[in-house]
Amino acid sequence: MSVQIVGISGSPIPNSNTDRAVQRILKFTGLSSQFVKLSDLDLSPCRACLGCVETNKCVVEDDGQALAELFHDASAFVLGGYTPYSSLDARTKAFMERMYCHRHRIGGNARKFGVAVITTACPPGVQGMPPAAETATSQIGFWMMEEGMTNLGTMVIQGNAPCIRCGYGDDCSMSGIKMLFGSEASVASVGVKTLEDDTALLSMAEELAKKLREAVIGQSAS
Numbered sequence: 566m567s568v569q570i571v572g573i574s575g576s577p578i579p580n581s582n583t584d585r586a587v588q589r590i591l592k593f594t595g596l597s598s599q600f601v602k603l604s605d606l607d608l609s610p611c612r613a614c615l616g617c618v619e620t621n622k623c624v625v626e627d628d629g630q631a632l633a634e635l636f637h638d639a640s641a642f643v644l645g646g647y648t649p650y651s652s653l654d655a656r657t658k659a660f661m662e663r664m665y666c667h668r669h670r671i672g673g674n675a676r677k678f679g680v681a682v683i684t685t686a687c688p689p690g691v692q693g694m695p696p697a698a699e700t701a702t703s704q705i706g707f708w709m710m711e712e713g714m715t716n717l718g719t720m721v722i723q724g725n726a727p728c729i730r731c732g733y734g735d736d737c738s739m740s741g742i743k744m745l746f747g748s749e750a751s752v753a754s755v756g757v758k759t760l761e762d763d764t765a766l767l768s769m770a771e772e773l774a775k776k777l778r779e780a781v782i783g784q785s786a787s
């Protein structure tokens with residue numbers, strides 16, 4: 566069954582900040598929607614085999630085929646990723662590559678409206694670290710641009726370095742806590758970041774949802 570808007574999360578963490586942000590935006594659109602967690606699927610990256618050129622259907626036999634159909638039939642999407650090693654995560658990137666099958670000859674991804682959600686452990690303005698959120702934001706933004714989609718905005722969430730939860734964050738010589746938050750920082754001083762504690766982000770989620778809703782309704786009226 567087709568839905569008006571698809572929400573996709575590349576975060577493998579159960580019920581992660583990324584998942585909840587994507588779900589919140591879907592809910593506030595008031596459109597019919599489906600949420601997909603990519604780590605629940607068997608999804609390979611594109612093989613560049615060009616097997617999709619004539620049919621616009623991917624020949625790789627995994628869950629990417631059904632996902633491509635769901636995405637194709639929707640007018641809009643929310644795409645959420647996170648930033649391992651300071652760029653977009655592999656599952657979200659694989660998803661983007663697999664939607665390539667719609668492109669040939671007919672531009673089947675064009676006319677869609679999208680928003681991005683990026684969750685990053687790197688705090689804003691930190692010195693000496695790659696700009697993870699900006700990199701991931703432009704990766705999704707340029708994908709939308711190259712496919713002729715309309716980008717309605719990006720929401721960047723302050724997430725959690727894995728070292729916050731691993732149990733060794735204050736003792737491990739490889740811990741990212743001091744690297745990201747300064748030499749005095751500890752697991753306790755940084756704490757666990759939760760989307761729902763940030764009212765500005767909650768408002769931004771509603772704002773992005775509103776933009777998606779208006780775009781989809783406007784398109785179906787025209």
Ligand SMILES: Cc1cc2nc3c(=O)[nH]c(=O)nc-3n(C[C@H](O)[C@H](O)[C@H](O)COP(=O)(O)O)c2cc1C
Nearest residue numbers: 581582647648649650651684685686687697724725
């Ligand atoms: C293997 C790995 C490497 C990571 N490297 C980075 C990094 O370089 N920069 C960064 O901002 N976050 C990095 N992270 C943290 C993720 O961005 C973080 O898990 C994400 O913000 C999700 O947080 P959440 O648990 O709050 O949803 C890394 C996570 C993993 C698992």
